[in-house]
Each structure stands twice: as C-alpha cells, then as structure tokens.
Amino acid sequence: MAPDPLFTAAFGEVFQAEGLRIIKTMPQTPRMNAICERVIGTLRRELLDRILILGERHLARVLRECLIHYNLHRPHQSR
Incomplete structure (x- = not known):
C-alpha cells in the first residue's frame, strides 16, 4: 500500500518517537474517519x-468501565 503523499516519513516518525502506533x-473505508470522530x-x-x-492508570x-457500560448496560443495547 502506498503512503499518503500529504505526509512524509518524518511525520510518522514523530508519533513513533512518542511510542504511538500508526x-x-x-x-475503501472513507467513513472510518467519521466513525472515529464520533x-x-x-x-x-x-x-x-x-x-x-x-x-494514566x-x-x-x-x-x-466506560467500555463495559457502553457495550453491556445501555438500555438500547439490550436484546
């Protein structure tokens, strides 16, 4: 997969230096950004x-706790 032409390799190195994974x-997933933002x-x-x-802890x-509540305890998620 070709890298995005808007961002150079140095751009990704800044995040990796902070221990973040890109x-x-x-x-084919143009809506991914909207889902993440939501x-x-x-x-x-x-x-x-x-x-x-x-x-951090x-x-x-x-x-x-939020994940458990969001996926299990919200009323509209019950079956």
Whole structure:
C-alpha cells in the first residue's frame, strides 16, 4: 500500500518517537474517519468532560468501565 503523499516519513516518525502506533486505513473505508470522530466525541462528552483524570492508570480504569457500560448496560443495547 502506498503512503499518503500529504505526509512524509518524518511525520510518522514523530508519533513513533512518542511510542504511538500508526494504523493505516484502507482507501475503501472513507467513513472510518467519521466513525472515529464520533467515538472520540462520545468519550469526550460522556466521560472526559465529567471526570477529572488523575493519571494514566486512572484513565485506563475509567475507559475500561466506560467500555463495559457502553457495550453491556445501555438500555438500547439490550436484546
């Protein structure tokens, strides 16, 4: 798969230097960005705007609890 011409290799190296993994999306999934933005917006509005995060460990625990609630306990998700 060819790299995006808008971003150079140095652009990706900045993220990798911070220990982040770059995930490339397929060209056939143009809605992927919209889906990711919706998930991030939901987490910000329903979680991060309401809780003061005290550290990385606390964030991981809060996100884990949010994931359980989001996937199991919401009324419209019940079968």
